[in-house]
Amino acid sequence: MKRNLIVLVVRTVLLSLSSRFTSGLVVSPAFETLSGANGLINVNGDPITSSVVTKGKKQLVVILPQLGEFDSSEFCEYLVAASNDLNKADIELSVIGIGDEGAGKEFCNFTGLSPDVLKLDPNGAIHQALELHAGPGLSVPGWVSDDALKFILGTLPGGSPDVASMVRPVATEWLNYMAMCAGIGAPGTLQEVLRGYFGDKSAPERFREDDVVKAGFITIGPGVGPVKMGPISYEQWFSDERGYLRPVELATVRLKNMVEVLTKWETYVTNRLTIAQRGATFLFDESGGSLYEYKHRGVLTYSETMSRPLLFLSEYIGESIARNPLKLPDTGADFGNGIKGRGFMKPAGKAMNFLKPLFVIENKLQSKVLGVTESDLEIAKAKIDGFITSNKAVVFTYDLSPFSTEATEILEERGYEYKKVSVGLEWFLLDKDSSALRTALLDMTGQSSLPHVFINGVHIGGVFSGNENYPGLAGLKEAGILESVIKCGSFIKENDSINTTSESEDLEENAFA
Numbered sequence: 001m002k003r004n005l006i007v008l009v010v011r012t013v014l015l016s017l018s019s020r021f022t023s024g025l026v027v028s029p030a031f032e033t034l035s036g037a038n039g040l041i042n043v044n045g046d047p048i049t050s051s052v053v054t055k056g057k058k059q060l061v062v063i064l065p066q067l068g069e070f071d072s073s074e075f076c077e078y079l080v081a082a083s084n085d086l087n088k089a090d091i092e093l094s095v096i097g098i099g100d101e102g103a104g105k106e107f108c109n110f111t112g113l114s115p116d117v118l119k120l121d122p123n124g125a126i127h128q129a130l131e132l133h134a135g136p137g138l139s140v141p142g143w144v145s146d147d148a149l150k151f152i153l154g155t156l157p158g159g160s161p162d163v164a165s166m167v168r169p170v171a172t173e174w175l176n177y178m179a180m181c182a183g184i185g186a187p188g189t190l191q192e193v194l195r196g197y198f199g200d201k202s203a204p205e206r207f208r209e210d211d212v213v214k215a216g217f218i219t220i221g222p223g224v225g226p227v228k229m230g231p232i233s234y235e236q237w238f239s240d241e242r243g244y245l246r247p248v249e250l251a252t253v254r255l256k257n258m259v260e261v262l263t264k265w266e267t268y269v270t271n272r273l274t275i276a277q278r279g280a281t282f283l284f285d286e287s288g289g290s291l292y293e294y295k296h297r298g299v300l301t302y303s304e305t306m307s308r309p310l311l312f313l314s315e316y317i318g319e320s321i322a323r324n325p326l327k328l329p330d331t332g333a334d335f336g337n338g339i340k341g342r343g344f345m346k347p348a349g350k351a352m353n354f355l356k357p358l359f360v361i362e363n364k365l366q367s368k369v370l371g372v373t374e375s376d377l378e379i380a381k382a383k384i385d386g387f388i389t390s391n392k393a394v395v396f397t398y399d400l401s402p403f404s405t406e407a408t409e410i411l412e413e414r415g416y417e418y419k420k421v422s423v424g425l426e427w428f429l430l431d432k433d434s435s436a437l438r439t440a441l442l443d444m445t446g447q448s449s450l451p452h453v454f455i456n457g458v459h460i461g462g463v464f465s466g467n468e469n470y471p472g473l474a475g476l477k478e479a480g481i482l483e484s485v486i487k488c489g490s491f492i493k494e495n496d497s498i499n500t501t502s503e504s505e506d507l508e509e510n511a512f513a
Helices: 002-021 029-035 070-081 083-088 101-111 125-129 146-154 164-181 189-198 249-262 311-317 319-323 345-369 374-390 402-412 432-445 472-478 482-488 504-510
Strands: 058-066 091-098 118-120 213-215 218-220 226-229 232-235 280-284 290-295 393-398 419-424 452-455 458-461
Touching (some): 029 280, 029 290, 070 083, 091 311, 101 118, 146 164, 164 189, 213 249, 280 311, 374 419, 374 432, 458 472
Parallel strands (some): 393 419
Antiparallel strands (some): 218 226, 226 232, 393 452, 452 458
16 A cells, blocks of 8 residues: 555656646647547536636546446545635646436535536547546357346346347446456456455545435444344444544445435436446646546546545645545554554454353353362452552453453553563463462453453453443543553543543543543
8 A cells, every 4th residue: 555655656746747847848648638529518418618628727637437336426525525625726627427417417416516517428428539448348248149138137227228239238338347346357446345345444434423324224324333224233343443444334335325326327327338438537737738647447446546535636735635535534554553452353352242151150160170269369369459559551361362462462552561461371271370360350350251451450341342431442542542541540430431432532521530
């Protein structure tokens, strides 16, 4: 990712310098093509007689695929958010998409894009003139009958064409589009699909706290946490995490866009012979020279830097806006406190709570079998008290436990001093003294699993599991208050609790004595 960003910055700078030296001498071929473009209409259906581009000011021209495509609404959300900054930078924005006036009006209503900015290319003529990508160039084999194609197309949005001569051409478009969705002839598509589901720690949040998506019997939101599937409701395991693109967050945004298009398919997709057609982005200087250009390589590849799609505009609208035009929480890969305490270990850690009754029984049984006495427990409790009173932070661990390792790494990544106390290799490998220590921890805290984390003498839980007052070590970190707890020794009042879904500023003001 970092290498790609460096390459992009160097490339943009070189293009910018080149355009300045050759200003007035070299006009971009794309600028010339767009200057001579015709056949465009506005959202009212009126022909556009003026040129798409003119000299005299910088111009950002974004060529979209179908207005009903994933890429189109997703990219335009960023453009709309940055529109004022583009105006301040004296950059004129033009957006060209495939569709008719009905599609244009619906698209502007959904995305918030100004109708004055949008130009419509009903047949994708500009895309073809610019020789933009349209898939891997596959053809439907001749041995596949039209009847078979009609059946297949009948299962897809829009169904099969009524005109027999259109069946094979439409099927060819769908074939190339589906191939791109599978990554064929579409570099970056599969990576982007996976990023939508698995998240991206280098990107900002994408789904607002009040956003709700409804798709049939499924409701997601408000925010990325709550999910309802018919009578079943649950909370996503990452719902308390902030500042980065969380798992399925981008996929949820795309689900929202998909619901919009599929419920209005006939309005959005007016030319099925351009389903596979991709788009491009061009930034021209005042003389028509190229400051930046990028052509889509597949589906969901509308930017050269998908984690931050407007990064190429940093020089013109400022790095802050270019990196995060939506202005959603953004700590990304840096996170301030690092990225430990996140990932797929987290749901496994939270699931340990369901095994608590079993662990309690096993804990008591093991200590009994090993002959642990009340005297042994008192000695163990005295040891625990000694550790937690003489150290700012103490972590009781199993040496072989990945959760214990995660807890210590959370503290280490920020350089916090702590005392690590090994209870043993694992619960099933404990001797009498270690079993007594483990049982004493259970008696003192009510927590049956390890690690146990104490900060300034207070038990805050484990790494992902907490108690009635504290959300665990990772939870304190997500709330943005771990540093205050460790350095200041600030703790919540008795009978209060931490709400990790609140903003960290509110937490520090309201949650601590």
